[in-house]
Amino acid sequence: MLDDRKLTILRAIVTDYVSMQEPVGSRALVERYALDVSPATVRNDMAVLEEEGYITQPHTSAGRIPTDKGYRLFVDRLGAVKPLSVAERRAIQSFMDGAIDVDDLVARTVRTLARITHQVAIVQYPVLSNATLRHVELVQLSPGRALLILVSSSGQVDQHPVDIGTAEESQVADLRGRLNAALVGLGPIAACERLDLLLTELPATLKPLADAVCPILKQLQTESHSTRVVVGGVPNLTRFADQYETAVRPVLEALEEQVVLLKLLGEVAGAGEVRVRIGQENSYEPLRTTSVVASGYGGLPGLQANLGVVGPTRMDYPSNMAAVRAVARYISRYLAEG
């Protein structure tokens, strides 16, 4: 169905369209990509590619542009992984080195990603699965309300309010002591297991309080890290000023919804690998005109956080995938080394 030449032509169309941002015609194609055939031949092939749904014409007398399906084929089979330039590698290092804490690390990561891809970057806070719990704090704020605070060995602090009912100060202190004694030094998975064990050992008086606190603690240990998302590179949307209503606005709106972003990253990113969602493939309606390149990073397969970029479907997939992968690896290594 699609012989080598047709695939070559599709690759050339994608490449050219991405770099020129203009529909590409048969003549330009043979000139710029040394195809060794005449434009007429290319035209015949293009007609087939169009019939198969890989490319399309915006209007009768224009060149062709790739469809989502075309990009998909390109990404899956045609896009040679483009190694990062020396400048880009250096940029990653110089931007990201010297982070003072997790907040700073995430901020730097999102900046770096935005800069080298020239897209909007999204970074989820890391799940620090290899970090261990360093301290558990339970602070009573007012009668009935307390704040649960977890400090991990990596310097990350998680907090969540807890409704503690009628528990008294002394009980709070008691539970705090027990939690610290039991959990400090453990990783998230071990901590959750140990917590289950601890629950069975508690005196009855602490039971109600523990029932209020423990679910939240568990949650913080697993998902909650992933609950925060940071966005950067929004000014890059500037380049699409023309398609404001159709493309930019929906993206801006999505970017304000943490929940949407989390879901988005979660759906796209797979274990360790860089994955891509192209246009219509996105389940979130307003982002149907954009592509998402994402990857998990840090931690064990089941406990990874995600990062990625959002941009127009006509993006430079090989470069962006390389960049996302490189940054994901860099931050993973950074986290692993502590």
Add this chain to the structure above:
Amino acid sequence: MLDDRKLTILRAIVTDYVSMQEPVGSRALVERYALDVSPATVRNDMAVLEEEGYITQPHTSAGRIPTDKGYRLFVDRLGAVKPLSVAERRAIQSFMDGAIDVDDLVARTVRTLARITHQVAIVQYPVLSNATLRHVELVQLSPGRALLILVSSSGQVDQHPVDIGTAEESQVADLRGRLNAALVGLGPIAACERLDLLLTELPATLKPLADAVCPILKQLQTESHSTRVVVGGVPNLTRFADQYETAVRPVLEALEEQVVLLKLLGEVAGAGEVRVRIGQENSYEPLRTTSVVASGYGGLPGLQANLGVVGPTRMDYPSNMAAVRAVARYISRYLAEG
């Protein structure tokens, strides 16, 4: 120089231009604002207003639009404070009530402000001067590195890494105990004073450690709260798709720079009052085409945090000022009540 009628005309021009977004001519003016004089008279007055620099013509045969100076006069002397509509009051209440912690409160505030003003909203984290210190935690992460964590009675958690040199675990624990004993229950100002006192009482062995920790603690108690800024309503910029390069992009870029935003809010907002910076009045170059409406909120005069909105100079000042003031008051009251 500027008699009553000229001021009335200026007010009408500003009002009309803001609501119609189009240069306003003499005929439209007399028709829509019952001026009781002929267009020719209005023209004469407009010529004077233009000469004085309050209004200008985008091109020869267009109507007039206000200049920054014109808006300034309007804001200072002509803009009747427009009370919020019932719907807006209700919106503030329903959006902001039920915040579970400070993060949530700030998030809700920024959302509220963006919704009722239809501008980009900026909210600085509150300086909780009436909140008291609830707990001090000093957690050692690795040899030489620790994390200082402050929990306030309002549920706010502040953290900062500390370089603790060669201090040992036991010393860290010792200092932690002393800090808690001394500072818990105090407000930020009292805490700082008490801290100075504490420093003189410490045994010599704890001195180096205390010297590393205390400055950071002090800093967290005063400025650091103000260090974080949250932005919302970015999609509202959508309305200015036409002036993308000149107006929108600079704003987007500014919004990514926390430092810029802090400085901006700090410069504009004055003690308790709503203040306005119009166009050229802004010291930050890229925002010279926008106006900022801001107000301090919460806390004592010296320790206020700020919030505000950023929008085009052609904004509805009375409404936005009313909205900013209302939201600032609401969050202030909320914080005061705890």
Add this chain to the structure above:
DNA sequence: ACTGGCACTCAGCCAGTGAGAGTGCCAGCA
């Protein structure tokens, strides 16, 4: 001091035109 009238300016809109890019198809050639 205000007004009506008048000449003037200029942005925005419309229709018409021409150039250029690109296509599909076809007949011919290896």
Add this chain to the structure above:
DNA sequence: TGCTGGCACTCTCACTGGCTGAGTGCCAGT
């Protein structure tokens, strides 16, 4: 059979010129 050159056709885009309408400034009159 597969490739190629040629050709007629389509359609966008950019440019043009003319027209319209909004708005002005000025001036003479009340």
